[in-house]
Amino acid sequence: MAAEKKSVSNFTVRVGIVLIAGCILVPITLVTMFIHYAVPLQTLSLLFSVDPASSVILEGKIRSHNSGRSLCDFSSSRSDVCKLKGDVRIILTNASVVVVVVHPSAKHQSWRMKPHPRKNDRHALARVTEVSVTSTPAAELAPECTAKHAAAAVVFSVGGYAGNMFHDFTDVLVPLYITTRRFAGDVHLLVSDAQPWWLDKYRPLLRELSRRDIVDMDRGSLGGVHCYPHVIIGLDFHKEMSVDVANIAGGGGYNMADFARLLRRSYGLTRDTAIRLRDGDNNNGAVKAKKKAPRLLIISRRATRTFTNVGAIVRTAAALGYEVVVGETELHSDLGAFAQVVNSCDVLVGVHGAGLSNLVFLPARAVVVQVVPLGGLEAMAREDFGAPAIDMGLGYVQYDIAVEESTLARRYPRDHRVLRDPAAVRRDGWLALRSAYLVGQNVTLDVARFRAALSRALQLLRH
Template identity: 45%
Template sequence: MKPHRTFPRPEPRRTGNGFIIASMLLCVCILSLLKARYCSAPYGKSRESSELEITMGAIRMLAAKSGDLALKGREDGEDNRVLLFDAVSREKAATEVKKPVCIETSRRSDVCEAEGDVRVRASAQTILVDPFLTSQEWKMKPYARKHDQPAVAHVKEWTIKPFTEQEPPSSCTENYTVPAVIFSVGGYTGNLFHDFTDVIVPLFITSSRFHGEVQFVIADAKPWWLSKFSLLLKQLSKYEIIDADNDQDAVRCFPRVIAGLDFHKELGVDPAKAPNGYSMTDFKEMLRRAYGLERTRAEPSGDRWDVRRKPRLLIISRRSSRVFLNERGMSDMAMSLGFDVRIADPDVTTDLGKFARLVNSADVMIGVYGAGLTNIVFLPAGAVFIQVVPMGNLEWLARDTFEKPSPDMQIKYVDYRIQGDESTLSDQYQKDHPVFTDPQSIHKKGWSELSRVYLENQDVKPHLGRLRIKLLEALKRGRPKAVKRTHTIKAVVKDAKAILEQNSGEKNHGPHNGEAKDPVNAPENIQGDLVHANRTARSAGRKRRVAQTSGVTNSDLDAEDSEAHSESISFGGHRKRRQILASA
């Protein structure tokens, strides 16, 4: 009989397994305690608390990307819309909030942005945000010139702060499904340059991404300003403007609020920074829609047989300072070069739409440094802009305000710098005065002194000979290659006659012999050639007469010669008679 095999007892292994299981249970208990101590439960809100919020008519939203939120909506009464979010979305939103509410978007502007349960008490300049977004209080002035104390002195300060469960916000009197943009039209508004560079262009940058689905809340509003720019504001928002200062005790609730406007550069948009990649080309397209501007480019259309109208020169006149003292002489000289000259003196009361259409009709615009030059935004692409820079080492000022923005607007820039004998400063100061010999010493005294001496007390009288060279340069830079004359007058006439004879010979074999011999019955294109040739010959005669009476040489007139034929349209819309001229 085989002996029985004995096996070792398993008790030690059972003891080891029990120890492992006990350790795991202990870890679970510890983790549970830690979670209860440091992590807020997503379902911690009681049912009674939720029902209380509903009865108050509040909008409970969290700061997060709107596309990431699980939205459930229902109507509560006629005017109040209550939006509830599930707890998972709330927890997700809370963990995704990383960026601060207010950031410095440039050296010129601060922008505060909040999403979620955002309530605006405009009359109190207060924005209440969800405490999940921030626990910090912010103060800012929604005007894009934050370090300019004289400017922001006329801008009210706004406060952005969280509400708490202990001090819940007031119930919403109005609920919105579109975001709000809050900005001020205080500061330097009323000056056209500041209207655009401080408000209109930054507003385009900030709000164009919403394609009209945005509510404007305007602080420090001026009724005349809102009326003047109403067509532009309507291009950016489909909704009636809210006047913050006259909003009484309303509490307006938005899903998203942006306070302040994003600034890129003077009269400019940086596509790399713009939320939708827009540029100044898109801004000018908005201006064309708002004011019905017909010309996108300062170029004639058609083939080389088309004749274009006179190139139009617009002189921006001034009344109080930096006045053109020889404006009439400038106009006469420009007309002798073939320009259709218009002189305009815009001011605060000028109808912006009518003036925009006048500027858009110009091929060349000239003016002394000042707010009126802001109208270059209405020039068609390819137009030439001549800035007359007053004396006093002001090239930096002219460069930063109008020269640098010009290329982004597709405008060709030319400058004319005033010399001592062209300035009335020569009548006020001796030639050895620091105003002439050391302008920087005046600059060092600050903007007030610089402005008083060189801007407020200086008129100009450009030398017509020097200015004539600039106008010829403008014609050369502004004229597209497509309309440059490639044939002499005699060659055009010879070609037209040859074509006529060729067609006449072909007609001799047809059923209507002889018809082409009569210019009246000639084919339409040949008639056009002959008419064009006759007009060109008359234009050459007129050019000789202009040269005799104005002292302009034939070589100057021939430098950029092209035949022109157009209907000039005056500022009031009346048509003048058709004119034939050789534009130079």
């Protein structure tokens, strides 16, 4: 009986120990799982890195309370941005930043980030130099300043898909405008992964964004430790090649049309407004010959998504009363000279692709006609170029080609999935879509059908 009682007692003790252990381990496990899935680990590691006295995690962001000195935001799907204030020191030779955080509970912390607005694109980020950021609790632990600056600095990478005009504007130039505008030109631009030709190509705009010399972190002669009262690492991204007014703190007071005006000024473009047609200037869709004709530019691509019947398009547009220009853009061409051509025009026509990025040089109230090739690309085309055009104050016409207008119709049988079911091809991933529709397709416009799009552009020039 005693042995039986002892056995029951031991069993009870063991059960009690298991229950107690479970009560301890289960909450810990749940908390760990919650943290892992609710907040990125990279964000957690920074909780006490920037102004630990006032920072909190909110919706995956690190924010500062009551005029806190620093803020890091890693919640965006496109861009990580750290805005550091106080004693910030940059070692240019190894792309490292040290911020001094003087507070009793401050700790020595460090993290790495790639300052380019394509954070989830591993192919783009492979061409982006990583920046090391360190938070230290005392100035004596930081490298000594060899140069002190009163102005702020912005650290960013051109990297990514530099040289593709769409990506130059979407990933770098428009985000740089959004990020630097608050400084009214009094800001240092510290750039990495920028080829000299790229800096030369966009130097007129870069000079408008900053009155100070650009610091090329890869090739510059500046050494030592440069100290700033305010440093932004990374660029604020809103949306494809545009400014989202709703995303600007306090309303901001600027938009994509303001960026376009700044761009026209930086390249010395003189036309601010497109031609305004009157109702009397049109006769069954054609502009009277005695009146000044609206000028139409056809962006001609060489490699893929080309117009195979440019001559027929030119004749159709001319019959409607347009003065037609055919232009090509090259990677290292004189952007300023081509910008002048674009600015002289009232309508821009092109197949979906980087060449349409030249719409940024058009005068206000001009019209963009985007030809969308086969492949279920309509929504992407509207997001990439349609929305930016409208945000700039331009008219927009989207022409979605029919199957018969694609050269793919002569390459595949009509029941092939490439022609019959583009959605299925898209489900195979970006590379499959790119191979089928962006690289392997040209366009032969049905000019009788396309005439309606050109007539619509004329109507927009009258309103």
